[in-house]
Amino acid sequence: MSEYGDFSTGEQHEALDELHQVDASQEDYQSQFGVFQQDHAAAESTSFDQGHHVEYTGADGSHYEESDFTSYDHSAAETDSVFAAEGSESYNASEFHELNALQARFDAAFAEGTYASN
Template sequence: MSEYDGGMDYGHVEAGQEHESLDQLHQVNASESDYNNQFNVYEQDHAAAESTSFDQGRHVEFTGADGSHYEESNFTSYDHSAAESDHIFAAEGSESSHQAEFSQLDALRAQLNSAFSEATVIDTDTPPSIAAG
């Protein structure tokens, strides 16, 4: 209605309340598993062999015209043998394991309460003003 529709007074008033709620559920389930191993083996071999042989000899034989006979023998013999073997062995290692589980539950509940009031009033006792431009 406008003020030109018979000069009536128009009014509207409203008041009330609103109630709302919010429910939210958040759930997380997680697991983690790790495994690590590290092994090292060190090995070294060494072998040596030596062999020495030394021989020396001398043989003299003489037969004379008169029937005499002379014989001489000198002999030297030397043998040497050696063997050597070395072995080194080393090992090291590590092993680890990890396992974890995680669970989380979040619940949110919110209650929203609000009050409102609204009013619209038209007063027809005051004449409209028109601004001059």
């Protein structure tokens, strides 16, 4: 009589957890301004007066009068102004986040056998 036996048993567990996360942010601000102003003003005034005066009184008490006059006025004003402004402004911000996680669990158990008898 001959016997032959074969048995096997097994167990297997697997697990894999994976997490991947990325957060990113970026800000940027720039400003540039410039002002330039130039002013010019001028004023001028001239006055010129000229006159002649004659006075005469007649007959016996003679009277004679004469006058000449000249009047001259001149005024001038001038102004110059310059205004300049220049500026610059800048802002920069940056953020970065990253999270990587990996969890692995592998369990295995196995039994195998062979039986033979003669």
